[in-house]
Amino acid sequence: MWQYIVRRLAIGIIILFGISFITFSVTMVLPADPAARWVGSRATAEQIAQARVELGLDKPLLTRYAIYITNLLHGNWGLSIRTHQPVLKELMTYLPPTLELIIAGMLFALALGLPLGIAAATRRDGWLDQLCRTVSVAGVSFPTFWLGMILQLIFFRYLHILPLGDRLDTMLDMLSPIKHYTGFLLLDSLFSGNIAVFINALSHIILPAMTLAAYPIGLVARQSRASLLEVLNEDYVKAARAYGIKERTVLYTYALRNAMGPTITVLALSAGYSLTNTFLIEALFNWPGLGNYTSSAIITMDYTAITGITILVAIAYLILNLAVDLILALDPRVRY
Amino acid sequence: MIAFKETAEKNMNKKAGYYIYLLKKSPLTTAGLIIIGILVALAIFAPLIAPYPQDAAGITHVSEKLLPPGASHLFGTDELGRDMFSRVIYGTRISLGVGTLVVCLSLAIGVPLGLAAGYAGGIIDEVIMRITDIFLSFPPMLLAIVIATFLGRNLTNAMIAIAISWWPWYTRLIRSEAISLKQRPFIEAAKAMGTSRFKIMFRHILINSWSPIIVQASMDFGSVILTSAALSFLGLGAQPPQPEWGLMLNTSRNYFLTAPWYSVFPGIFMFITVLAFNFVGDGLREFMDPKLRRL
C-alpha cells in the first residue's frame, strides 16, 4: 500500500508541474495586460512599458516560468498583480474562512442527511424512502446561487432572523476583537471566551452553510441508507435480533456504528465539489474567502494569483483523489 | 418470414411492456420525463406562448420597470420593463440547447479518445490517461471558468469551456468499458475475421457500451445546465439582453430584496429543468444497474 501511495504521489508531483506550467502559459495569453493592471488604472504608455520590464514580462516564457518555479520552491509565490501583496500570504488569509464554511456545510449535511437516511432504510420503499430519494436528487439539482438568494429572501427579508451576509457584524468585529488562533472564527471566539462574537458568527454562517449543504445532504442520505440496508442484512445483526435485542438498540448500536464509516467518507469526498460551490456562495454572502478571492483574481486577470490558486487547489485535489481511490480500493461498501 | 416478424414484434411489445412496468414502479422518473416533454414543447413553441416575444430579444419599456406579477405580466417585469414570463420561456430554449450541445461536444471529444485508450492500450493509453489526469486535477467548474475567461465572454465560448472540462469523464468511462469488452469472445472473433480496428472500436465496442454512456449523459445534462448558468451568473457566459436564466439571476441580485419575483421565476425554471433530468438519469441508472434496481 505504501508503495502505491509513493508512486501516486510521484505521479502527482509531475502532474503538478504540468498544471503549473499550463496555467502559467495560459495566463500569459489572457486578454489583458498585467503591466497595465500593475501600474493602476490611469497609467501612461511609458509607465506601462516600464512596469513590463519591472515585472519581467519582457523575458521569454520559459525563463519566466523557471524564475517562478524557483521562487515557488523557496516559498515565494510572487506578488499579486491586483493587490501588490504576496500571493501566499493572501491565500493563507482567505483559506481559513472557506474551510470553516465547507466544514460547517458538511456538519449541516450530516445533521440533516443522516436521520433521513436512517428513516429511509428502516421504512424501505415507504413514503420516507421516496422522500429520501427526492431530497437527494433535489439537493444536487438546486442552482446554488439561486438557493442562496431564496434563503436570504426567507430568513433575512421576510423573517428578519438571520443576517444577509458577511462573516461578523462590522461593529462587533471592531469593538470586541478576538485573538486569532486558527483563523476559524467560531473556534477562535470560543477559545477567546467571547460568546457574543461566537453567537454573531454562528448567525452569519448558517445561511451560506445551509446553501453549501444542499448538495452533500443527498449524498449522505443515500450512502447512509445503502450502508444501513447492507449492515441490517448481515448475520450478526440478524443474530442480535434473534436474541430478542430491541430493534432500536440493534439499529443504533450495531448497524449505525458500522454504517457511519462510509457515510463520513462520502461526505469528506464531496469537499472538492463544495470548494467549487464556494465561488458562487461567497460572492452571494460576501464571505471573505478563497472563492471571492479567486473571482476577483479572474476578473482582473491577476496571473500570479490565478496560478497560485490553481496550484493550491490542484494539491488539495490530488490528495482528495488519492484518498478517493484508496477508499474505493479498501472499502467496497462506499458507492460514490 | 412473417412468423419471424411477429416474434420480433412480440418481443418489442414485451420489451415496451417491461419499460412501462419499470416506469410505473418509479413515479419520479415518469414525472421527470413528462416535465422534460413540457419543457421541450415550451422551447419549441416559445414564440407562440410568450406574450411579448420582442422583450426576450431585448426591447425595453423602462416606464414599466419592476412591476410585480399581475394579469398583464404573469411573472412581473425586470429593471428595464421587460416581461419576465416571456424571457423565462425563451430561456428554456437557451438552457436546453446549451445542455444538448455541450453533452454532444463532450461525447464527441471524449468517446473516440476513450475507445482509443481502452482498445489500443500501451503508450496511447498512457498518454491519453495522463492528459485526463491533468484535466481531472481541477474542479471542473474552476477549469471552465479559466477557459471561459481566456476565450472571451459569450455563451458559445462558455459552452466550449464546459465541454473542454467535461470530456475526460467520458473518456474514462468508455475506456473501462472498452477494456472489459475487448477480451470478450465476440471481439476476439471479429479480430480473427480480420475486421479493421476502426470498425471494431466503433461497431462492436461502442454499440455494446452505450448504456452507461446514456446514463452518464442524462445525469450530466442537469449539471451542464447548472454550470453554464453559473458561468453566466459570474458574467462569463451569456451577455445581455439574452434571456439566459443564470444571467437573469445575476442581474436580479441588485433588485431581489425589493423585487423578489425577479429572482424567483428564472430560478424555479432552472431548478425544475435540472430536477427533471436528474430524476430521469437516476431512474435510468437503476434500470441499467440490476444491483440498484428496486423490484
Add this chain to the structure above:
Amino acid sequence: MKKISVIIALLLTLAMIITGCGGGPNSGQNQNQGQKSSAAPTKNDVAVYGIHIEPMVFWDPSDSYSNEIIVLQNVYETLLRYDPANDKFIPVLAESYTKSSDGLTWTFKIRKGVKFHTGTELSAQVVKASIERTINRGKGAAFIWSPVKEIKTPDDSTVEFDLSYPAPLDIIASSSYGAYIFDAKTLDEKGEDWLKQGNDVGSGPYAIKQWKNGDSLLLAKFTDYWQGWNGKHVENVLFKVVPESSTARQMLESGQLDFVGYSLPVEDIEAMKNNPKLEIVDKPSFQNLIAFYNTKKAPLNNELVRKAINYAIPYDNIIQYVKGGYAVKSSGPIPKGMWGHRDDLAVYDYNLDKARELLKQAGYGNGGLKLLITVNSGDESERKVAELMKAELSKIGVDLEIQIMPWDAQWALAKSNDPKQRQDIFVMYWWPDVCDPYSWMKSLFYSEKEIVFNMSYFEDSEYDRLVDEAHTQAGIDRNKAAKIYGDAEKILVDKAAAAFLYDQKNVWAKSASLKGFADNPAYPGVVFFYDTYKE
C-alpha cells in the same frame, strides 16, 4: 474503518499544513506610532465608510492614483485644497501663496508647527523632498508636476516653484492625486514593504491603525494633529469593503455603515429616501459617462453613421430611469460646474427619423449594420445604457452586440494591435485627476501614437493645437483658456467623436447621525472625516 481514519487523518493534516503556516488573518497592526490611542473605540466615535472594493493597493503617497484617495486624503495632506463650488483655494499645509504675473514663479509660505505621524516637523525642505520624490519616481499622477522646472527653498518656510511654462500650480498643488506632502525621509528609510503592511508617513488628522486586507481598514485620530481636536470630530474611521449594493443598503439601514462610498441602484435610493434614519445627499459631480465611437473603423469612421447613432440614444429615458433623475444630459465633454463648460453643445436629441435619414445618407438605408459595444462589468448604469441603446438601435436596423467585460479586458481589447479587433463603441466614465478641463481634453481626444485613453482613436490637428494653446493660457488667463477649450469642444461635438451621455450627480447614502459632511466634487468619493461628527 481503520484505513478510513488514516485517510481522514491525511486530509486533516493537509488542512492543518495549509492553515497552520499562515497563522491568523494578516492584520497590519502598527507598533511604530506611539501617539495612537490603543484603547478599543466605542460605537459612537467610529464612522464606518462602505466601499465596493479593497481601496488600498498603492500605499506609496507618490504612486497612489486610484481609490486609495478615500483613505489617503484623511491621512495625508496637500498644500492647498480646492473648493470648486466657490472656485477658491483653502490653505492647508501652505498658509498662503503668490504667483508672478507671467505665471512662471509660484511662492508658497509653509505652515509652522505641523507634525507628521512619524514625529518629523513640516518644513520647506520636507515639501521639496516629497514633491521631488513623486516627480522622480514618475509613477501614478506624477505627470501633474511636469511644468515644474525647479523647486527652491530660500528659507525653512518658503517654497518657490520655477516653471518651464505657465501653469495653474494652485490647481496642481491641490490635486486629488499625486500632490500629497509626506515625510519622504522616513519613508525611504523604512521602505515600501513597510508601508504596504499598513503604515503611513502623513500629517493628516488620522493615522492608519489596522488593516485587514480585503476586509477593512481602521484609522485612528492623530493626537498631535496641527488643527487640534477641540470641537466635535469623528475620532476613528473604519473603511469596510462591501461589494454588494444590497448588502450595503442593509448595513446602512441597520446602522452598521454610516456612509456608502459608491452609488446604489436608484431603486434603493428611492426606497431609502423615506427612512428618517438615513439621508440622501445629491450633489453635482465632475464625473460623466461617455460612449466613444471608433473613428478609425468602418462603419463608424463615417461621421454620418456616428451622428445617426447620436440621434438614436434615448437620453431622457436614460436620465430618468437609469439614473433616477440624478444626472443631467451632457453638453460636450466638460461637465457642468467645471470651468470651460459650454451650455450650447447638447445638440443631439433622441430622434429616430433623423437617425434613419442620416443612415440612408451614409448608404446604410437598409440596415444590416452590426456594432460591438463594450461596457465595464459591475456597473449597473453602464449595462442599462447599453441595453437601452441596443433596443433603440434595433429600431433603425443596427444590431448592437453588448459585451460586459472587466475593465482590464475592455481596455486590452481597445488597445489591440489589430484595429479590426477593437470595439466599435467604448463606454467609460471620466473624472478629473487635476481639476482642469485639460484632463478630459488631453487624455480622451488628443492624438495618441500609442493608445491609452483616446478610445475614439480621434485625430485632429486643429483640435490638438487648440488644446495645447488653452493649456498654456490657463496658467495666465483662465477666461481666455476657457474660450479656447470651448472651440475645441465644438470640434468634438460637430464631428460626433463620441456620445456625451450624462454628467452625473454624486448620490451619497449616509446615516442621518453622521453630521458635517460636505461633498467636494474635486475629491470624488472622499469624506473629510475631520469635518464630521456623530450624534
